[in-house]
Amino acid sequence: MNANLMSRNDLVLLLGFSLVVLTMPIWLAPLGAGYPDLLQRFMIYGIFAVGFNILFGLTGYLSFGHAAFFGVGSYTAVWSLKLLTLDAIPAMVLAVIISGIFALIIGFLCLRRSGIYFSILTLAFAQMSYNLAYSVLTPITNGETGLQLTLSDPRVIDAAVGHSFVGQPIPTLFGTPIGGYAGFYFCAAFLIIAFFVAQRIAGSPFGMMLKAIKSNQTRMQFTGFNTRPYALSAFVISGMYAGLAGALLAVTDPLAGAERMQWTASGEVVLMTILGGVGTLVGPVIGAWIIKYFENILSALNDNILARFFDVLPDGVDSFLVKVIGKFVGDGWHLTLGLVFVIIVIFLPGGIMEGVRRIAAAFRNRGSTPRTSNQTQAAE
């Protein structure tokens, strides 16, 4: 392929990634995760994490408020489905635009500070958005009930072309309902596009500037770069990714609630990125998949299921195990998540991708002769 578009390594990575994603229904089936609803969420949160990494991983700005853009994307998409058309494409385009504008405003304000102050500002703005969604903005967000589709929605574009629906309205793509595996492949296509765009950004001169800002902002300024618009661009791009993810969630499950904007949701994407590997392309996606997978498996477990599982053990032992493990599953699955997170940060600060690299290096070293000096010193 033309070197102007993509390097060979990037192309191989993109093809491999696409293959893994598109075959997920097959290879996840034995793990009990091969059903459309969960697969869709893997795609959606993968997009969210890939975009978040452009800001956090490449540029080094840790936002604690990205769920706000996710929520804005969801609300925008549902409104488009209500007012304009049940077709998903306008909903997603509008969601990306509106969340981008939102990110431009919030980013402009928050980027007046860096480091911890930046993080706190993003958190404050996101919590403000969350509270507004519950209070004064109720006419737009429908407050606690959440925004959903109804039969009486105007849908002016659909009405103009003479489409009419019977039963519960379902979002469509060119007339085909988006649900089940079709919904998964719809989301998967967006994840692959999102990944491709992130690759292009990371491999471009612009991406190198973002990495340079993360590495040494002072040097950037004395080298003649105005770092503010670079950081703002990264902020807006990652906000648009979040909006896209939020829109996909609304399209596959047309209900938008304010809890999507809460700080816990913002924190989750931070965990996904760190767990998978900050600054790597694939890591955040893997982090998102792992968290969503375990959330799904562990939160479905309860004491009854555990009791049945440990039935073979002697009395007393089994009830003890059920009691202890019961704390870590069901609603308590966040406890497990927290524990895993602490272990990763302490023992594998580069996340799962660092683990992969270490294992690969160990295998390579076994074959070659032991080196006396570190490779980086070899040139001295």
Place this chain on the structure above:
Amino acid sequence: MSNGNIVLHVADVHKRFGGLHALADIDLAVEEGKTHAIIGPNGAGKSTLLNVIIGKLAPTSGQVIFDGTILTGRKPFQINQLGIARVFQTPEIFADLSVLHNVMIPALARRDGMFKLNMLRTLESETAIRAEAEHMLEDVGMIARKDMMAGSLSRGDKRRMELAMCLIQHPRLLLLDEPTAGMSRHDTNTTIELLKKIKSRGMTKVIIEHDMHVVFSLADKISVLAQGRIIADGTPDQVRGNPKVQEAYLGGAH
């Protein structure tokens, strides 16, 4: 010495840090194409003076004028874009990026300006910039290390790379804050040779240096700073013979 075109003019600059008068009444005129050395004991205010010139610090009073443009009040990136680059006392580099990328970034700053949303190209396709950076690394004798992480370089190499990062911008004015500190005798000599080489390219330089060997082999003019004041000013021979300088600085250092 003939009176050439004054390219950098520091006019009546004062800088106070609370009670400390770090710079007092500084007047400095640097001629185009010349190398102006600033010497003086530790804590004299030399680095502070460079910080004021490049916009890292605002002077308490006074002005810095570069080629008719007032620098005071401008942001560091604007001052750089006017053609002023600086090597810091402790190297300011992109430690997590490769040596080659460290040198390509300033070249892109010169070509693309202070901001460009350059997302549609790949780094691989920037062949001209890459070739220029490789050429620059050859000039400073670091081409063999181009793929190393900058953070893992030796101290001397970091400085040399930082010098390459400045030179690739073809600045009109280059500020060097102790460019040979922490270098071996051999590396120091290589750096002097390099600085002599770029002298012939007509670049104006302000150099802070402790090593008298370096100063006297490079400088056209020397200003001696002590406790925030310029106590002597002149050609190397004039300064060498100045009794005040002998007392304040040269005597102690040698």
